[in-house]
Amino acid sequence: MASLHCSFMPEIYPQGPKSLEPSEEYEAAKGGDGASETKTAAAAMCVGIGSMSDPVEAQGLAHFLEHMLFMGSTKFPIENEFGSYLSKNGGWSNAYTEAEQTCYYFVVKREFLKGALSRFSQFFVSPLMKREAMERELQAIDLEFNRVLQNDFCLLQQLQCYTSSPGHPFNKFSWGNKKSLVNAKEKGIDLREQIMKFYSDYYHGGLMKLVVIGGESLDVLEEWILELYGDVKSGPQVNLEFKAEGPIWKSGKLYRLEAVDNVHILHLAWTLPCLHRHYLKSPTYYLRHLLEHEGRGSLYFHLKARGWATFVSAPVEHYSVADVFCMIIYLTDSGLEKIFDIIGLVYQYIKFLRQVLPQEWIFRELQDIGNIYLKFLEEQPQDYYALRLGGNLLHYPAEHAIYGDYLLENWDEKLIEYTLGFLRPENMRIDVISKSSTLSEDFQCDPWFGSHFTEEDIFPSLIDLWKDPQEIDSSLHLPEKNEFIPSDFSICSDVLDTANTSCPRCILDGPLVKLWYKLDSTYKLPQANIYFRISLKEASGSVKSSVLTQLYGDLLWDELNEVVYQASVAQLGTSVSVYTNYLELKVSGFNDKIPTLLSKIMTTAKNFSPTYECFKVIKEDMERAYKNTNMDPWSHSTYLRDEVLYQNFCDVDETLHVLNGLTVSDVKSFIPELWSPV
Numbered sequence: 142m143a144s145l146h147c148s149f150m151p152e153i154y155p156q157g158p159k160s161l162e163p164s165e166e167y168e169a170a171k172g173g174d175g176a177s178e179t180k181t182a183a184a185a186m187c188v189g190i191g192s193m194s195d196p197v198e199a200q201g202l203a204h205f206l207e208h209m210l211f212m213g214s215t216k217f218p219i220e221n222e223f224g225s226y227l228s229k230n231g232g233w234s235n236a237y238t239e240a241e242q243t244c245y246y247f248v249v250k251r252e253f254l255k256g257a258l259s260r261f262s263q264f265f266v267s268p269l270m271k272r273e274a275m276e277r278e279l280q281a282i283d284l285e286f287n288r289v290l291q292n293d294f295c296l297l298q299q300l301q302c303y304t305s306s307p308g309h310p311f312n313k314f315s316w317g318n319k320k321s322l323v324n325a326k327e328k329g330i331d332l333r334e335q336i337m338k339f340y341s342d343y344y345h346g347g348l349m350k351l352v353v354i355g356g357e358s359l360d361v362l363e364e365w366i367l368e369l370y371g372d373v374k375s376g377p378q379v380n381l382e383f384k385a386e387g388p389i390w391k392s393g394k395l396y397r398l399e400a401v402d403n404v405h406i407l408h409l410a411w412t413l414p415c416l417h418r419h420y421l422k423s424p425t426y427y428l429r430h431l432l433e434h435e436g437r438g439s440l441y442f443h444l445k446a447r448g449w450a451t452f453v454s455a456p457v458e459h460y461s462v463a464d465v466f467c468m469i470i471y472l473t474d475s476g477l478e479k480i481f482d483i484i485g486l487v488y489q490y491i492k493f494l495r496q497v498l499p500q501e502w503i504f505r506e507l508q509d510i511g512n513i514y515l516k517f518l519e520e521q522p523q524d525y526y527a528l529r530l531g532g533n534l535l536h537y538p539a540e541h542a543i544y545g546d547y548l549l550e551n552w553d554e555k556l557i558e559y560t561l562g563f564l565r566p567e568n569m570r571i572d573v574i575s576k577s578s579t580l581s582e583d584f585q586c587d588p589w590f591g592s593h594f595t596e597e598d599i600f601p602s603l604i605d606l607w608k609d610p611q612e613i614d615s616s617l618h619l620p621e622k623n624e625f626i627p628s629d630f631s632i633c634s635d636v637l638d639t640a641n642t643s644c645p646r647c648i649l650d651g652p653l654v655k656l657w658y659k660l661d662s663t664y665k666l667p668q669a670n671i672y673f674r675i676s677l678k679e680a681s682g683s684v685k686s687s688v689l690t691q692l693y694g695d696l697l698w699d700e701l702n703e704v705v706y707q708a709s710v711a712q713l714g715t716s717v718s719v720y721t722n723y724l725e726l727k728v729s730g731f732n733d734k735i736p737t738l739l740s741k742i743m744t745t746a747k748n749f750s751p752t753y754e755c756f757k758v759i760k761e762d763m764e765r766a767y768k769n770t771n772m773d774p775w776s777h778s779t780y781l782r783d784e785v786l787y788q789n790f791c792d793v794d795e796t797l798h799v800l801n802g803l804t805v806s807d808v809k810s811f812i813p814e815l816w817s818p819v
Contacts, residue, residue, distance in 0.1 A: 181231070182254035182355040183523035184261060185246035187531035189350075189380055190343040192315035193240045193460075199325040199335050201317010204238040205275075205282055206336050210245070211236075212274040214263035220274055223247075223260040232257065240315065240460060241381070242535060248524045251356040255365050258353065262369040265344060272333055283319035291773050293400045293574055296592045297408060300398055300572070303587050304596070305390055310383040310462055314589050321589070345376030350534035352527040380535065383462040388412060388568075393604060395571040399584075399593040403768045405472035407480055408572040409487065413464040413563045417536065421550040424560040425466060427504055429455040431494060431619070432468060435706040438618035440490045442703070446616075448754050449476035449483055451762055466564065473758055477575060481603060484571070486614065488607040491564050493617050499557040506623055508549040510711060513627065513731075515547055517666060566607040571599070625711035627733035630667040633660070669735055673726040677719075677815050684791050684799050687721075689811045692800075694719030695759045696751045696808065704741045713738055749812075756805040767797045 192203045211234075213220045227233055232249030245264060249257045289295040295316075305311040314321055326332055351370065355362055389412050400406075416425060433455040435441050444450035452471040457464055468487065470476075476483060521529075530542055537545035584593045649656035661668075698705075698717050705715045713730035715738065726742070728735055770793045771777040784790050 180251060180356075181248055181523055182251040182257075182353075183246065183248045183527045184254075184258060184351065184353045185244060185524070185527035185531040186261070186265065187242055187244045187350045187352075187528070187535055188344060189242055189348040189535050191239045191241045191243055192313060192317075193310045193383060194339075194343065194381065195313055195315070195317075196335065196339075197313075198328065198330055199332065200314040200321045201282065202322075202335060202339055203243060204315070204317045205278065205322060205332075206339055207236050207238045207243050207245070208278045208281060209270055209275065209336060210264040210268050212271065212278065213269045214260075215267035215269065216263045217260050218269060220271075223257075223264075226253075226260055227257060230257070238315070242532065244528055244531060246524050246528050246531075254353075254355045254357070255369075258365060258369050262373070265349065265370070266372045266374075268340070270333055270337060270340075275333060275336075279319050279322060282317055282322065286316050286318035289316065290590060291401050293398075293402055293404060293406070296401070296587075296590055297398060297572055297574055299590050300396060300587055300592060300594055301390070301410070301570070303589070304396065306385075306387055309385050309387075309389055310460075311389055316589075318589070343381075345374040347376030347378045348381070349373065350531045352530045352534070354523045354527050380461065383460075385462050389463065389465075390570045392567050392569075393599045393601075395573065395597045395599055397595045397597070398572060398574045400574045400576040402772055403576050403765050404574065405474070405477040405577070406572075406574040407468075407470040407472055407476075407483060408574065409468040409470075409484070410570045410572075411466045411564050411568050413466055413560065415459070415461055416464050416560065417459060417461075419553075419556060420537070420541075420545060421548055422553045422556055423549055424553070424557045425457045425464065426507065426549070427499065427557055428466070428494075428561060428564075429457060430503070430507060430710075432490070434620050436620045436703050438616065438620060440486060440617065443486060443614065443616055444470070444476070444483060445758070446754070447475075448473055448758050449479055451758060472575075473761055477573075477577070480571075480573060484566075485607060485610065486617075488566065489610045489613045490617050491561070492610055493613050495558075495561060496613075497619060499554045499561075500619065501552050501554070502622070503619070504549065504552050506626060509626055511547045511549050514712060515544055517668070517731075566604045620707075623707055623711055625708045625713055625734045625738060627667075627711070627731035629733040630731070632665055632667055633732060667732050668730060669732050670729045671727070671735065671739070673724075675724045675726070676818055677723055678818050684795055685803075686811075687791060688796060688799050688803065689808060690719055690721070690815065692756075692759065692763065692803065692808055693812060693815065694724075695763065696755060697746065697749055699755055699759060700749050700751070701742060701745055704738070704745065708734075708738050715742070717742075751805055751808055753805050756808060760800065760803070764797065764800060767793055767800065 190203065192201070195202045211221060211223060213222065217223065219225075224234055227247055227249050230250050230253040232247060232253070234245070234247035236243070236245040245261070247257055247261060299314070299316070302311050302313055302315065322332060325335070351366070353362055353366060357365075390410075413425070432440060433453050435453070441450065441453040444453065450470050450472055452469075454469045456467050456469070458467065470483065472480070472483075529546075533542045533545050541548060581595055584595050586593060645657040645659035647655055648658045694717070697719070701715075701717065708715055708730070711730075711734065713734060714728070716725070716727040718725045728739060728742070730738075769776075771780055780793070784792075
């Protein structure tokens with residue numbers, strides 16, 4: 142029976158360009174001592190200046206400058222010559238502008254590294270900034286801006302900037318677009334003069350960190366850098382600091398933002414002082430770990446049990462002027478109607494954390510996990526590694542550039558209590574992002590994105606209730622100790638494999654199961670990768686069976702969530718995927734705890750029976766995903782492609798209609814049928 146294709150996810154097929162012959166400089170350098178077998182090389186330049194430094198009269202200037210540096214230099218005057226050189230030699234480049242840094246990076250075949258570095262260096266020595274090129278790049282800036290108009294989190298970020306206190310460094314339009322930059326020209330501002338002044342003021346050695354990764358010896362790489370980057374303007378070795386008087390946002394406000402996608406998101410944000418100097422203690426990491434935990438007793442577990450939330454995260458945004466501690470809660474339809482109750486539960490959990498006091502054993506668990514991660518850190522893609530090191534050099538001492546993001550050295554109970562003290566309602570901003578938000582007729586428009594929003598006052602009685610909840614739900618408690626953190630890192634040996642064969646061998650060959658095994662004799666790490674493929678009854682003969690199979694897979698994953706989450710914290714990876722006629726289970730990580738994880742997964746899967754409450758939430762989530770299928774050009778084009786390619790294709794409207802008619806009883810009766818061949 143032909144498969145019925147119901148996947149609406151985009152797929153990407155990268156295609157690399159052809160290469161030229163190696164240069165003579167590479168042939169001369171590669172024989173030096175210390176040369177490695179690196180096949181690609183990379184470099185990143187991170188500059189400690191970003192959009193928060195944009196002049197008010199020309200917002201988006203930092204981003205505009207980022208674009209202009211690719212448009213030719215005195216030594217290499219042809220526009221985009223750098224990109225052409227890379228594409229001919231197996232490479233590519235990119236750049237991005239953030240609030241307080243701008244980063245440029247590239248990848249190229251290692252034999253062409255010096256040629257790429259030579260061209261790259263001129264970005265920071267003598268860019269041309271031609272007026273005619275500026276006109277063209279305005280169009281590129283505007284195109285990038287138009288792409289993010291469909292991103293709800295970009296809309297939220299700009300709303301938070303727009304509604305921040307006037308004069309605060311946050312109160313900017315960081316993207317920039319044709320309108321913001323052309324408006325500056327219409328006001329008599331010479332954009333080229335502005336951009337050249339910005340470049341002259343901030344693009345100097347004191348604010349730059351260069352990272353180069355190549356196959357040559359360190360001596361050769363250093364020689365190249367001194368030769369090619371010696372003309373970069375020098376400057377004081379300082380980090381820019383921003384001053385702000387008063388809070389970022391008005392207190393006691395709730396903002397409702399009309400979403401593009403069919404989503405409901407509750408976004409809470411608290412302003413903290415900049416705590417970067419305490420990175421070896423990382424109090425925000427401790428609190429983030431607890432507030433976004435998914436195990437039994439956690440805030441998320443409680444919200445999910447009530448059918449109010451499907452996902453919780455607690456990211457922390459770091460700026461020199463402040464840290465912003467956030468909670469992002471994806472809501473169900475029921476949860477959207479209970480946002481004040483949900484916020485009340487957040488403050489119940491915060492009060493509980495104050496009462497139980499910071500726990501050193503939790504810190505030590507996080508410390509152990511961080512140390513294990515660093516000890517067995519795998520090689521990363523060169524471009525990502527260069528970028529991360531460049532950014533870290535702007536924020537950490539050189540000795541911590543590699544490990545600064547992961548180091549937890551000092552337990553400080555008082556610092557955690559101090560940080561927790563800022564998570565209070567009078568210091569909180571509330572944003573609700575929803576397509577079904579009912580905005581009053583006097584809604585406001587963000588002047589740049591055109592998004593619709595309202596600003597509401599929060600009742601003082603609610604704030605008083607959140608300040609000191611009278612009761613704490615008895616189901617809220619600290620997580621259990623993590624049983625998946627490994628302690629045995631010994632390397633296994635294969636006494637049976639005397640031939641040390643390079644191919645897997647079958648060590649169990651039965652009528653219903655085959656087990657293949659191969660010892661890793663290359664990397665020799667105390668880790669394993671285990672794959673199970675379990676044949677199921679053909680599940681894609683009709684739209685109904687396809688939808689039921691997807692429902693089953695999502696419900697099973699939801700049931701496994703608590704176990705899988707604890708394992709993921711301890712660096713154990715788990716994947717459960719249900720396809721047209723088989724279930725695929727993948728487990729990877731340290732040998733020591735994989736049997737424990739597998740036992741729990743198998744036990745759960747064996748005894749699994751979906752509840753009505755879970756079914757209702759998962760079904761609602763699937764319905765929302767189907768409705769979002771064609772919300773942007775990329776997903777719509779992918780959908781149309783699949784419709785053409787697949788003989789049996791699920792039309793999304795038909796799929797949605799079938800889903801709406803299914804009940805939890807349908808799923809329960811379908812599961813034994815699905816597993817009947819096993």
